[in-house]
Amino acid sequence: MNLISRTITGSIIIVLGMVLVFVSVFFAWFVLIYGIPLLIIGLFILFNKKEDEIEEVKLKGGKKK
Numbered sequence: 001m002n003l004i005s006r007t008i009t010g011s012i013i014i015v016l017g018m019v020l021v022f023v024s025v026f027f028a029w030f031v032l033i034y035g036i037p038l039l040i041i042g043l044f045i046l047f048n049k050k051e052d053e054i055e056e057v058k059l060k061g062g063k064k065k
Contacts, residue, residue, distance in 0.1 A: 006048070007046065009045055010043070010045040010046030010047075011042070012042075013042030013045060014038075014043065014046065015042075016038055016042075017036070017038030017041075017042055018035075019035075020032075020034050020035030020038060021036065
């Protein structure tokens with residue numbers, strides 16, 4: 001993902017997680033099971049910058065004919 005799509009996706013997931021945590025405080029505690037992991041996944045997507053890097057392929061040995 002590039003920077004724009006990572007920011008949009010991470011932000012949407014974080015907002016959804018925050019809404020679920022807010023709902024769980026007032027209505028149903030079991031919603032925390034979904035809210036907290038969504039917050040963690042959203043933060044991971046938002047701050048994961050190594051995903052955009054491409055690693056070089058390291059070949060062992062020579063070409064086989």
